[in-house]
C-alpha cells in the first residue's frame with residue numbers, strides 16, 4: 001500500500017449549475033458543474049482514478065484498488081452531491097466519499113435520506129461530518145464524542161452498513177477530536193490541513209487539498225500530480241488564515257470573513 005503514497009485527497013463541497021442562490025460566505029467553496037466535469041477529465045487524462053477513502057484503508061474492500069488513486073471527498077452533504085456530482089462521477093467510472101452533516105439531512109439545500117441512499121447504492125462511501133457542524137475548537141470532549149458517535153449511529157441505522165470514516169467540520173480543528181473519533185470506532189479522520197497524505201500510518205489527521213471555485217485549472221492538474229510547490233503555496237495561505245483565527249478567535253474571525261465575503265458579493269452584484 002505504501003506505493004500509493006504520497007496520495008492526493010481532494011476536498012470538495014457543493015456544485016452549482018447556476019440555478020441556486022448561494023450565500024456569499026459559502027461561495028468560495030461552490031464549484032460550477034463545468035469546472036468539476038473538466039477536473040474529472042483532467043484526472044482521467046493524467047491516469048488517476050477517483051477513489052473512496054475506505055478503499056485505501058482496506059484495499060479490496062469494495063473491489064481492487066486501482067493504480068494511481070486520487071481520493072475524492074465531499075463535505076457537508078449538499079443536495080448537489082447527488083443531483084450534480086453523482087452523474088459525473090458515474091460517467092467517469094469514479095467513486096468518492098461523502099461526509100454528511102447528519103443534523104442537516106432532509107433540510108434544504110442538503111440531501112434527503114433518499115438521496116444519500118442513492119449515493120450509497122451507486123457504490124459511493126458515506127462518512128460522518130458530525131451531527132451539527134459546530135466548530136470542534138469550541139466543544140468539550142463529551143460534546144465532541146456525542147457529535148461523532150450520534151451521527152455515526154444515525155447513518156448506520158439508516159443505511160444498514162458500517163460507517164468507518166469521518167471529516168472534521170469547519171476550519172476550527174480540535175486536536176482532541178482524533179482520539180475521540182478513534183475510540184468511537186472510526187478507522188480514519190480527514191482534517192482541513194492542506195498537504196498531500198504522505199504517511200499511511202497517519203489515519204486520524206489525513207490532510208486534504210481543497211478544491212475551490214477559484215482553483216485555477218493549471219493548479220488543479222499540478223496538485224493532483226503531487227506538485228509540492230502548488231501544495232506549499234496553498235499551505236502558506238492556510239497558515240496566514242490560521243494565524244488570524246488564533247488571533248481573533250472563532251466568533252470574531254467568522255464575522256470578519258462573512259463581512260469580507262458579503263462586501264465582495266455586493267460589489268459583484
Ligand SMILES: [Zn+2]
Nearest residue numbers: 075076169170
Ligand atoms: Zn463542513
